[in-house]
Amino acid sequence: MAHPQPVSPPLPLLQVQGIEMRFGALKVLDQLDFSVGANEAVGIVGPNGAGKTTLLNVLAGAHAPSQGTVWFRGVDVSAWNAADRCRSGIARTHQVPRPFLGMTVFENVLTAATHGAGMHTRDAGDRAMHALRLCGMEALVNRRAETLGLLGRKRLELVRALATGPTVLLLDEIGGGLTDAEASELVDMVRTIRSRQIAIVWIEHLVHVLLQVAARLVCMDGGRVIASGDPHEVLSDATVVEAYLGGVAA
Numbered sequence: 580m581a582h583p584q585p586v587s588p589p590l591p592l593l594q595v596q597g598i599e600m601r602f603g604a605l606k607v608l609d610q611l612d613f614s615v616g617a618n619e620a621v622g623i624v625g626p627n628g629a630g631k632t633t634l635l636n637v638l639a640g641a642h643a644p645s646q647g648t649v650w651f652r653g654v655d656v657s658a659w660n661a662a663d664r665c666r667s668g669i670a671r672t673h674q675v676p677r678p679f680l681g682m683t684v685f686e687n688v689l690t691a692a693t694h695g696a697g698m699h700t701r702d703a704g705d706r707a708m709h710a711l712r713l714c715g716m717e718a719l720v721n722r723r724a725e726t727l728g729l730l731g732r733k734r735l736e737l738v739r740a741l742a743t744g745p746t747v748l749l750l751d752e753i754g755g756g757l758t759d760a761e762a763s764e765l766v767d768m769v770r771t772i773r774s775r776q777i778a779i780v781w782i783e784h785l786v787h788v789l790l791q792v793a794a795r796l797v798c799m800d801g802g803r804v805i806a807s808g809d810p811h812e813v814l815s816d817a818t819v820v821e822a823y824l825g826g827v828a829a
């Protein structure tokens with residue numbers, strides 16, 4: 580009789596293990612472990628200074644940690660820089676959108692596809708238009724980025740990240756400064772992106788916005804993960820309530 584083969588759990592898509600990140604004497608990430616699975620949507624919350632953006636920078640290759648390993652699709656990418664990681668499928672947005680202000684919306688997205696993803700101009704043009712259409716920004720292609728308001732710049736930031744062809748998208752507080760109605764538009768865009776089987780890691784202080792997308796919530800404090808799991812369970816965890824919610828349950 581054939582014996583059943585042991586089934587190994589799927590490898591995480593993107594994973595960090597034992598990460599320590601210091602800025603001089605300040606230890607910002609402390610033996611941190613974190614992972615996101617293929618197609619997963621993970622939200623990250625935590626008090627100011629918890630190390631959330633620093634973690635995103637380590638995942639994206641913008642910071643080289645003093646210790647620890649970063650794995651992407653089972654490959655050790657710890658020594659890869661941000662450009663190499665972007666080309667391999669790790670895209671990110673910044674807390675403050677950074678479009679090329681003098682360029683049009685289309686040129687901004689095209690540049691993401693050519694420089695971020697390393698595509699040739701013709702393929703990059705198709706990729707850029709596809710990303711713009713997917714996110715409902717095709718009517719704005721000829722607008723100069725400097726004429727866009729905050730929501731428009733945030734939407735453009737998302738489209739630029741999408742145009743690099745990511746497998747995982749790292750979002751840093753894209754909801755900040757928006758009204759609830761504007762944040763809903765971003766949520767719709769992120770959901771559309773999710774529907775293309777792109778994993779999401781989203782840092783956000785607007786928890787009610789984050790919960791519309793995140794299937795798992797991670798709470799960080801003091802450079803460590805203090806809770807991870809079902810969002811509502813994490814938000815009622817006593818350690819999270821104390822560290823993040825000022826002692827008052829969400």
Ligand SMILES: Nc1ncnc2c1ncn2[C@@H]1O[C@H](COP(=O)(O)OP(=O)(O)OP(=O)(O)O)[C@@H](O)[C@H]1O
Nearest residue numbers: 602603605607625626627628629630631632633634
């Ligand atoms: N480049 C840097 N040089 C020195 N210190 C830094 C640097 N980047 C971050 N820090 C410090 O590291 C700590 C963590 O910062 P980080 O931005 O990762 O926190 P965060 O959890 O994202 O906070 P917030 O919610 O306020 O954005 C803070 O004390 C910050 O001042």
